[in-house]
């Protein structure tokens with residue numbers, strides 16, 4: 001206020017960074033945002049915020065914003081600014097030409113977890129109704145798709161079980177593969193508050209993250225497991241729970257499928273799953289694992305919180321099932337303080353998945369082969385829908401390299417930087433004949449595009465985001481779109497030019513359509529969101545005010561289902577040439593590939609990605625703090641500065657992926673989760689050596 005004077009007006013909206021989904025008041029002078037003030041009425045944050053949501057909104061008006069549509073014939077040509085009409089005509093005529101020449105399945109689309117629910121819904125609608133296939137996927141493919149698969153298989157729905165408030169009732173908190181104080185800071189603070197009140201803490205993470213030891217908090221158990229051994233670890237926890245009689249028998253008898261439970265219990269009781277037998281894989285002290293298992297099972301209400309350190313593995317889905325198994329076995333689902341809770345990375349990962357962004361599912365996680373579901377969409381959309389699942393992102397790129405997939409509409413996603421095995425991604429992109437990118441900036445993927453449509457930031461459009469606790473919150477337009485249209489309007493224009501009519505005058509009408517087609521959303525409307533502030537799905541006739549906690553009396557699927565979780569070691573192996581394991585993550589001030597935060601004042605706090613390496617590994621290689629090092633894997637090499645850190649364990653190195661010039665994904669592998677193709681970002685065999693090469 002001192003700098004800018006009193007705001008002229010303000011609107012409540014939702015942070016566009018992480019899956020906590022904090023509410024802010026955007027304070028305005030005319031069309032200019034002068035402050036983002038954390039909103040006390042926001043149920044996800046209760047007036048708190050972090051440095052990203054509060055200060056890192058300047059990217060929205062950064063000079064790099066592309067505000068005019070552009071086209072070019074070949075990707076080696078310079079871009080030419082054109083009208084929206086010409087750009088849309090070019091995109092539509094190219095997609096039509098490609099489909100006429102190569103068949104209807106030769107094109108597809110990608111929805112964004114940064115865009116609104118309404119926008120994701122429209123992109124998948126365009127793919128299904130206008131392209132006539134199911135070749136739609138979302139960037140959630142590369143982060144939390146195993147969450148969807150694992151929780152659907154065991155509990156019956158692809159979402160976290162609790163609201164954030166639940167952690168205030170936890171007696172035991174088990175954090176696996178997540179770093180909440182950096183990745184989800186506002187929720188991390190809530191968790192720390194509960195820990196300071198005396199809740200017990202188990203951290204399973206290869207690094208000594210802040211939670212392991214910070215002022216007034218010390219983890220009761222830090223289990224520094226080897227990257228790639230998650231399933232071996234969860235099986236050894238489960239083994240202790242089963243063989244030491246720590247099961248909540250009454251709960252299992254009443255709530256779970258008994259035949260499935262018995263076969264799982266027999267499987268897991270086998271000595272080969274004991275902490276002692278699994279130690280060669282996990283690297284963990286068996287006594288510590290046994291202690292942690294006892295604490296989790298018998299310490300009171302126990303909540304599991306996990307992140308990408310669980311999902312981005314070749315057994316990501318298996319690990320999610322393994323966590324659901326121990327939660328069911330100990331009666332830790334359906335009550336306060338308990339649950340299995342994914343901490344979603346992007347602001348709308350949950351929402352983009354809810355909206356039918358996967359090639360096999362329509363909204364609300366209903367399979368495309370289900371006739372009744374498909375028919376309801378066909379009746380409302382007036383289009384015949386394919387009943388077979390379409391291609392995932394990785395398959396689209398594979399088929400592009402092979403020559404049968406030729407065109408892509410990509411909204412708000414930078415697959416050339418964020419997806420694994422960059423060389424393969426760019427080969428696929430280069431092989432296509434029409435790529436349409438809709439984004440705020442000329443990102444890495446736009447280097448391979450033929451049509452560029454200006455995107456709109458969260459400040460320039462109306463809509464909704466759904467956070468990690470299934471909370472749907474309003475995004476409110478506070479300034480006119482710099483490129484002329486919101487992203488949803490661009491999709492409408494493209495669909496109409498393709499010959500499939502879309503007509504909406506406001507995103508609230510899109511939400512009304514979503515509600516009319518999706519059983520878990522039938523009670524959601526903008527009027528209700530304005531009245532209540534936010535609402536957690538399922539929100540319908542049975543739960544008109546929404547559902548903070550799921551699976552209370554029964555699981556969504558009926559009986560809880562125990563799944564067999566055989567540990568299979570990743571094919572990525574260390575050896576003489578690549579003896580270390582690289583794992584990756586984020587830091588507090590930055591966000592993902594940095595496209596937004598690097599264009600704000602936050603960049604001052606993190607000017608480059610560095611490689612954290614244990615003193616033992618550094619000394620062995622003659623590396624001192626600040627040395628430039630080459631990080632080499634079987635896929636490629638990059639150069640970055642070394643940071644000697646006791647947070648690491650010997651044999652494991654760590655970096656962030658916030659800067660394009662470092663390009664950590666150049667060196668990651670092409671291994672992926674067996675069920676969902678989520679890439680195995682968290683395990684790459686590498687070598688590190690000093691270098692002079694910049």
Ligand code: SF4
Pocket residue numbers: 015016017018019020021022045049050051052053054184185186187
């Ligand atoms: Fe935004 Fe996440 Fe920070 Fe909240 S915790 S302000 S949602 S980045």
